[in-house]
Amino acid sequence: MADGTGNYMIVNAEGINDPKVYAMLTTWKSTKSLTETMEAFGVEYDFDEDEVVENLYDPDAEKDYYESYYDNSADVALAMMGAKNFSYDPVSLTYTFDGQTYNITYQEYLNAQEILSDLGVELDDLYNAVNTDDYPILPGEE
Numbered sequence: 001m002a003d004g005t006g007n008y009m010i011v012n013a014e015g016i017n018d019p020k021v022y023a024m025l026t027t028w029k030s031t032k033s034l035t036e037t038m039e040a041f042g043v044e045y046d047f048d049e050d051e052v053v054e055n056l057y058d059p060d061a062e063k064d065y066y067e068s069y070y071d072n073s074a075d076v077a078l079a080m081m082g083a084k085n086f087s088y089d090p091v092s093l094t095y096t097f098d099g100q101t102y103n104i105t106y107q108e109y110l111n112a113q114e115i116l117s118d119l120g121v122e123l124d125d126l127y128n129a130v131n132t133d134d135y136p137i138l139p140g141e142e
Helices: 019-031 034-040 049-057 073-081 106-118 123-131
Strands: 086-089 094-097 100-103
Touching (some): 019 086, 019 123, 049 073, 073 094
Antiparallel strands (some): 094 100
């Protein structure tokens, strides 16, 4: 479901209108790194960003995500992880590869989330942190 800005409400019902969600999305966009975004919001993780990217690129990996999904889902996952030559814009739900910008469909987003989950990256951990009252302070505020 869209929230009127082109951004799917992937985190909570308020979507981009929630200040913590907006802060998380803009942090992710500006850092170009999921791990830096997770750290900014106090989320613990146990994956190596570089390893995840290598697994997505590796044609000899256990599962070829480019063959498993017949859309841009693997590229979306790479963009979410901040892979070289990719950038992810979670505010406008687009990604850029080699200077070309592509819209992300909701299905591609869901597929990318599943791909990352298979590789040990749980986006829900970040979304849950944003939705909890245990973390009322936005990054950079004291």
